[in-house]
Amino acid sequence: MANKDQLRELRKDTIINVNSKKQETELIKALKQVVLYLDDKFAERITLTHKKQWLLKDIIKELIPFYPGTDLHCLFDNTSMRPDGGILAIKSRTDSSLTYPILISEVKRQGTNDLRKKEGLRKQSKGNAIERLGKNLIGFRTALLRESIFPFVCFGYGCDFEETSTTLDKVSTMSMFGKLNKTYLFNEEDGRFNRGSFYFREDEWTAEEMFNIMKDIAERSVLYYFSKYQEEHFAKSTD
Secondary structure, X not given: OOOHHHHHHHHHHHHOXXXXXXXXXXXXXXXXXXXXXXXXXXXXXXXXXXXXXEEHHHHHHHHOOOOOOOOOOOOOOOOEEOOOOOEEEEOOOOOOOOOEEEEEEEEEEOOOHHHHHHOOOOOOOOOOHHHHHHHHHHHHHHHOOXXXXXXEEEEEEOXXXXXXXXXXXXXXXXXOOOOOOOOOOEOEOOOOEOOOEEEEEOOOOOHHHHHHHHHHHHHHHHHHHHHHHOHHHOOOOOO
């Protein structure tokens, strides 16, 4: 029979359902550590679930009961948002109609001019990796309008995000003019500012650095759901 540590490792790899080519990225390493941490911290009090994508039709289905007078639609049943770290959530014990995300994570690299300089090549215009992030950001913010938290975090790195780069203000705009490299989990001003957290710099983020930030977001998100819906709503069945 597998010992406790072996069971925890098996559980970690079962929950984190990502493409094999992404298995060893620093973000996924950090995400796996978050799962192990939550398993230890909350034991039988929660059931974790992880999915690579969130279908737009499913988001709309969840939103309709909260906003019945609002037009909500998408054109295709298979359209989805696929953040780099997927969607880590906790499951309700009895109600499967809602998703309870505790961590939605992305990582973006932008900028090659540092490498081009070493190769003696001229500078290119700055990239647009963060612009591509914008679509998902709008979608996830909308999906979580029914809650008072936005457990989204994006880690960005590359020479386009050096301290003197005006590209950083593009990121600040995406964060609803919040500070970079600061965690914003709870919505502000009666929910008008559901910012999310944007950690951006020139140097690459390590798995350990990302783990510490992601763990904080995920843990406090669990406590938020306990407070709003009661802990018994998520406790594992003893049947």
